[in-house]
Amino acid sequence: MTAARTSAPASLYRRLLAWLLLPLLGLGALMLAQAYIGAREASDRAFDRLLEASSLAIAEQVKWQGDRLWLDLPPAALEMLTTDAEERVFYAIYNASGDYITGSARLPSGPERSSGKPLHYADITWHGLPLRLGIRAAQIDDWSQRERFEVRVAHTREGRERLTLSLFQGSLARLALMALLAVGVVMLAIRSALAPLTRLRRAIRERDPRTLTPLELPLPRELAELRESLNELLARMRRVRANQERFIGDASHQLRTPLAGLSARAELALRQDDPDIWHAALQAMGATSTSAARLATQLLSLTRLNNPEATAELRPLDLSEIARAATRNALGTCHRAGIDLGVETPQAPVSVAGIDWQLEEALGNLIDNARRYGATRITVRVLDAPATLEVEDDGPGIAADQRLVVLRPFHRIHQDGAGSGLGLAIVDGIARTHRARLSLHDAHQGSGLRVALTFSRDRS
Incomplete structure (x- = not known):
């Protein structure tokens, strides 16, 4: 064939x-x-x-x-x-x-x-x-x-x-000479006009594949636009590579401690003969591996959200359905921890343009943060005019001067907590994807924290 x-x-x-x-x-x-x-x-x-x-x-x-x-x-x-x-x-x-x-x-x-x-x-x-x-x-x-x-x-x-x-033969000879001159001039003009394109091609071909610096090459206006487009592409590639390098650095830094703990606990358990010590070590290793797996998942989510080249396709959806789905997903964990988890939604649908799994993940992270930091009552709330998603808890809350700092990745107010410091950073990234505003407030009644994602009035 x-x-x-x-x-x-x-x-x-x-x-x-x-x-x-x-x-x-x-x-x-x-x-x-x-x-x-x-x-x-x-x-x-x-x-x-x-x-x-x-x-x-x-x-x-x-x-x-x-x-x-x-x-x-x-x-x-x-x-x-x-x-x-x-x-x-x-x-x-x-x-x-x-x-x-x-x-x-x-x-x-x-x-x-x-x-x-x-x-x-x-x-x-x-x-x-x-x-x-x-x-x-x-x-x-x-x-x-x-x-x-x-x-x-x-x-x-x-x-x-x-x-x-x-007479015609005399004119024909002159016209043939003029035609040869015209063809020669046209060919030289085309080669001269395409010379900058040849220089651009050579400059791109001779570049080191690992080099993402902008092209600095004098070109005519039409090719200068192509050069600027290539430079914009290189800039996006630099941002993607920087995002990947940041993820690798964050992952290696954050996963080093739990992985080292797993290795140490396994080594200590192997030196013992008591089954009870083995059981306790396995329980600790299970908790550590669960925490490391959750940390890896959050790192991947944060990297994907911070990718400047990720173009999300926003679709119309109902915030009430998102809130109820996120509440159902977290209900079992909160019930086992003795936490009262509820949801409040209006009768009419609250429609926005968004990505359902990202908004569910944002609510899941807010509920998980409230659970890990001592809340006994958590309420997921949907508001209209403007469209808003809220998660309110009765935990210790966050001081006003710390509410911007906690949005940074890996920042934790309580260093002895079980969290990774990525939950609010992920929520902030999801808010930017949806062109929504993330704000932290005091709870309506008593102590606690109320986190709100307020969508723009133009929901389409």
Whole structure:
């Protein structure tokens, strides 16, 4: 089976060359046609002057003799129409009544004259021969006789066609030289115009893959926009890498202590023979591993929320459904700890644009924080106008001067607590994702803390 081959993309240089040369070819064709028409008109003008001179020379030799027109034709009158092309020349004299008087052939009168000029021309076909006919109206210039007559002179077109070809070949040589110069100029112009793009390509190709510094390369305005777009991409990549490095540093720092504790407890337990000591060590190791797993999950959540390139797709959802789902998820843990967990929602749906699993995680972290820091009563509340999610507890609360500090990752007010210091930081990241405002207040009644996520009025 032969593999399908995809056609290579067209070269930008070739495309520009084609788009520029095609109009030039069309223009060249028009210039060639114009050159041929001009050569033919010049040839006709030259030979028409000969026809004019020949007909005038014949007309001057016409006399009135013996009550009739008489012509004594000199040889030079017709020889001036003959060239190396050996044209055939004809002439005829007609009186005012249109009667043939004398000549070498009975030439037709041609089309009717549309002007009062004494000489006019016509292209005719006579006995299968294409002729150029010149007709001159004249009269006897004598004091006693004013007889009118007509001189008709015609010749074949060989000389005209030869002169036309000669003139056209001269124009063709000049046009070919101009075309070669134009093509050369176009090719040089395209190469010069694409040179900055070549420099940009080389600069990108020669960069170290680990280098994410901005490109500093002088370029024209159109390519400068491409350079700025590349620099913006590099800046986003730097932020992503910084986020990854921060996650690795935070994870290694925070997981080092529980992992070291697990190793130490396992080593101590292996040195003992008492099953009760083994049981206690296993219980402690289980609690430590649970805490480490939760810490790793929170680190992953925080890293994903802080990723500047993560584009969340917000969808319409009901905050009341989110609050009830988060309450159901935490109900078992709070019940085992003896904590009264409840939810308050309005009758009508409270719709916002958001991500359901993120808002559920935010509420779960707020409920877990309240549970870990001594609350006995926790209330999840949904408010409207503006749309707000609240978690209120009756725990020790947080002092007003500490409410901004606790939003920082790994900051814990009580260092002996079981928390990791990431819960509120995750909630803050989710609030920023939803363009909501996170605020910490005193509880409505007695001591405690009330955490609110207030959504903007534009919920769509």
